[in-house]
Amino acid sequence: MAGALKIGTRGSKLALWQAHWVKDELQKNDPALEVAIVIIKTKGDKILDVPLAKVGGKGLFVKEIEEALLSGAIDLAVHSMKDMPADIPEGLTIGAVPVRENPLDVFISNNKVMLKDLPLGAKVGTSSLRRSSQIMHSRPDIQIIPLRGNLETRLRKLDSGEFDAIILAAAGILRMRYENRITEYLEQDLILSAVGQGALCIEIRQNDARVESLISPLNHGETHKVVSGERAFLHRLEGSCQVPVAANGTLEGETLQLTGLVADLDGTRVIKDSICGPIDQSVELGITLAERLLDRGAKTILDQLKENAHEI
Secondary structure (H helix, E strand, O other): OOEEEEEEEEEEEEEHHHHHHHHHHHHOOOOOOOOEEEEEEOHHHOOOOOOOHOOHHHHHHHHHHHHHHOOOOOOOEEHHHHHOOOOOOOOOEEEEOOOOOOOEEEEEHHHHHHHHOOOOOOOOEEEEHHHHHHHHHOOOOOOOOOOOOOOOHHHHHHHHOOOOEEEEEHHHHHHHHHHHHHOOEEEOOOOOOOOOOOEEEEEEEEEHHHHHHHHHHHOHHHHHHHHHHHHHHHHHHHOOOOOOEEEEEEEEEEEEEEEEEEEEOOOOOOOEEEEEEEEHHHHHHHHHHHHHHHHHHHHHHHHHHHHHHHHH
């Protein structure tokens, strides 16, 4: 399939589901289009025994794929938007953002025990500083245990008794049809979502008119604008997986409500605020919200976390 359009993706079941969804949508629009899936192993897939925050953050899941895109080895890349760093390499751009899946996190426990009913000292698994800091803010009595691996691996570790509960993104659980595993959805006032959570990112080379034209029908304008506001918030904070940063936007008519959060690692300090404005100003709203949080003390938290990260 030398002449086929090549989609780059990670090799997990969820990543492949996402890539095949994009492939199917492209071929619905152009049945004659040849499309090939190219699996690329990233550093994040290879290092599974160390928390992401200690080995470089979320860019570990996209760097090798972006290199393949820049070199021309693939024509487009499909990522989970929440894995995308704030900065995109020169020469690449977010070409399309399909309609968003549920952006919430879900709590999955043995015996369907709710988060509020977990016993003292219960072991909860998560790989995310964003999740762990917010959980510790509301339940400082439970143990947060690092949890890495693909979706199936994490569920298997829960089933084997290594954890009393785990926290995962609802989007992956729903896409993989594991709804029956969900104990409860964690609402945004308890755990604010990661930037872009639930959305896909179709990344392409800048000025690639052919690929841009092919993927443009997959773009969901409202989702793209909302996610752009969340990412502007992240970019202004220079956030990464090494920092507990969260943001989620919701749309009512043409009005975007954007909520953002910065926390310290143990959840003792959580700085959170919201802003509303026209959806067409989503990027400006994200920047303004970030600056509000910085003025309210987020800068002190971020500076301390960056200093500690350099010492690791």
